Amino acid sequence: MDASNYLNLILRLAIWFLLTADFSLSNIIIGVAIAFLLPRGYTSSGKLKDWLRVLWEILRAIPQAYLEAIQMMLRPHNREEIVRQRVKPRRTPGLVFLDIFLITFTPKTIVTKYDRRGWYEVHRVTRSSSK
Incomplete structure (x- = not known):
């Protein structure tokens, strides 16, 4: 193993x-x-380096999530957008799950759809530029 x-x-x-x-x-x-x-799954196995990179990004996302939550409490974020993000190449199902978890972990973004052809559909809230 x-x-x-x-x-x-x-x-x-x-x-x-x-x-x-x-x-x-x-x-x-x-x-x-x-x-x-x-x-x-019978896909190619994920490299240890890819796993460690994703785990490190998750650890870095924890303070980012707190910061984004505070930003949303202090200043209204009333603009919404749907964006498409490309899945990184050669991702195993476990790494795709962790990518989706990482995107959804922060309060300003959530993955609404995963396209098996290599795209995430991400709902994002931002501050409106007017005012």
């Missing part, structure tokens, strides 16, 4: 624990069993 398989397993367990919010021994055993039994 290489590093990307371990990271996929950790991602699946993290999602399980977020869904159940239960860290009892029986729930941990069930989560591990489900993480191993879920089917795996």
Whole structure:
């Protein structure tokens, strides 16, 4: 088992624990069993460097999310737009999930649609330039 398989397993367990919010021994055993039994995609495996980069971006997004929340409380953001962002090349399903999580984690953006041809549709709120 290489590093990307371990990271996929950790991602699946993290999602399980977020869904159940239960860290009892029986729930941990069930989560591990489900993480191993879920089917795996036959796409190319993600490189460890890509996984670490995304995890680092998630850690950097935490203070950014607080900053954006404060900005939205202090100054109104009443302009909305839908933009399309290209998916980075050679993304595994796990990395695509983490990209969507990263975009949606900050208060000003949310992914509304993922196109399997390589695009995210992102709803974004901004300050209106008039005033």
